Amino acid sequence: MKGNNQADREKMSGLYETYAPMVFRRCQYMLRDESEAQDMMQEVFLRVFDRMDSLDLSQPSSLLWNTATRLCLNRIRDKHRRGLDVDSSELLLTIACADEEDDSFGAQSVLAKLFSKEPESSRTIAVLHYVDGMTLEETAREVNLSVSGVRKRLRGLQAKLKNLEVK
Amino acid sequence: MIPDWKLERYLTGDLPESEMREIREMEATDEIFAGRVKMLREDNRAILKKMPFERLSEKMEARELGSGRGMNGAGMNGAGNVVSFKFVKIAAAAALVLAVVSVALFSQREIGLAQSANDGAQVMDVAMADAALTGDNAFGEASDTRIKGLNARMEVWKKTGDSAVQLANLSEVREGDEIQLRYAVPEKCFGMLFSLDGNGTLTMHMGDGSQAIALEPGKMTTLPFAYKLDNAPKFEKFFFVTSRDSFDVDASNLDALLKNKNVNAVSVNLRKVEGK
Numbered sequence: 029m030k031g032n033n034q035a036d037r038e039k040m041s042g043l044y045e046t047y048a049p050m051v052f053r054r055c056q057y058m059l060r061d062e063s064e065a066q067d068m069m070q071e072v073f074l075r076v077f078d079r080m081d082s083l084d085l086s087q088p089s090s091l092l093w094n095t096a097t098r099l100c101l102n103r104i105r106d107k108h109r110r111g112l113d114v115d116s117s118e119l120l121l122t123i124a125c126a127d128e129e130d131d132s133f134g135a136q137s138v139l140a141k142l143f144s145k146e147p148e149s150s151r152t153i154a155v156l157h158y159v160d161g162m163t164l165e166e167t168a169r170e171v172n173l174s175v176s177g178v179r180k181r182l183r184g185l186q187a188k189l190k191n192l193e194v195k
Numbered sequence: 196m197i198p199d200w201k202l203e204r205y206l207t208g209d210l211p212e213s214e215m216r217e218i219r220e221m222e223a224t225d226e227i228f229a230g231r232v233k234m235l236r237e238d239n240r241a242i243l244k245k246m247p248f249e250r251l252s253e254k255m256e257a258r259e260l261g262s263g264r265g266m267n268g269a270g271m272n273g274a275g276n277v278v279s280f281k282f283v284k285i286a287a288a289a290a291l292v293l294a295v296v297s298v299a300l301f302s303q304r305e306i307g308l309a310q311s312a313n314d315g316a317q318v319m320d321v322a323m324a325d326a327a328l329t330g331d332n333a334f335g336e337a338s339d340t341r342i343k344g345l346n347a348r349m350e351v352w353k354k355t356g357d358s359a360v361q362l363a364n365l366s367e368v369r370e371g372d373e374i375q376l377r378y379a380v381p382e383k384c385f386g387m388l389f390s391l392d393g394n395g396t397l398t399m400h401m402g403d404g405s406q407a408i409a410l411e412p413g414k415m416t417t418l419p420f421a422y423k424l425d426n427a428p429k430f431e432k433f434f435f436v437t438s439r440d441s442f443d444v445d446a447s448n449l450d451a452l453l454k455n456k457n458v459n460a461v462s463v464n465l466r467k468v469e470g471k
Contacts, residue, residue, distance in 0.1 A: 037252065037255070040251070040255065041252075044251055046207055048242060048251075049206075049242040049243065050203045052242050052246070053203070053242075057199075063373070066246060070254060071419075074255065077255050077258070078258065088209075093200065103420065110398070160199070161198045162200065
């Protein structure tokens, strides 16, 4: 529960002005649909707003980028499961639909992750590395894991996705 | 070539100082790169102009009102304030626990009704059974089928540009319309949300497979994702079915569930019309 809503609102306004374009472009890139991207961008900020007390906002760009990535992956996966058209690259779709033991159905994990500094899901890590082109070191920094931790996560996912190769 | 993610961090000033300096120098000396940065800065302005913070702020306000966030003060006083604030805190906590547990169950799945000679008739019967089951009561008024004391509500909203309108029973909708569902229950119960379209396809919007999930009373809850209507003809009918006891739906015999006297069905039937 918030103690000072006006202060939260001002903080959100500042975050939004600085990061909304980045988050929107991220969502648009992943979802390839302007309308969906607008919705998702707002959802990303609303989730942050809901959890402001418990979130680590010291690196908002990473938090927002990774939250947008995760939510978009879930959206892609849900659309695919419902048999709806998914306008997405094959790689992104493969990662989105990958099963993870720690993230078997996504949304619950999304909330859990937002509450803490737990490492990101392997799917998000895979997107950062394989799709965004971050090096293992950059990915590790982004998700607060060691390089070997990132490598391990990617190998775990790789076992399920034969066409991915951990560099 | 600076990757997109790094360029975004450059624009927000979130790179380590050494990298910021390096890219600043590149912007000053590399015309092509400078053009790319300029385009993104212009894009930033356009995005904020098109989607200003005020729009998000409205949604934040709605969430605050819905969850009780920010109610500790204005317009309330005395002991009643303390009691209701405590209630709001408990309700918010319960809703949060519920969200964590149940949001995983909100994925929308399609279940084809078993194909039989009677399917078409059954689908239409179910679709048009408003009067008997829910018709005039689509938004929660008293009904013969309602369990005493249980007054579940469902709202169906359609996105229109940057806002949304609530749809009444028998509103017209088209392929591609984005529908958002909301619900509330007044007491602990089990429930599921699904829709049936003119092709006889049943789509679960909230439920554990074909099983109802436990619901907690409290504020209006919005499902995490909107639902885009496909090209199914004639109608799309949304059902919010609740019961004090756990139950499931048999897609091939929907009628049995809706006629079960122990369940409460609230529905909104939308008429599908052609054209975009």
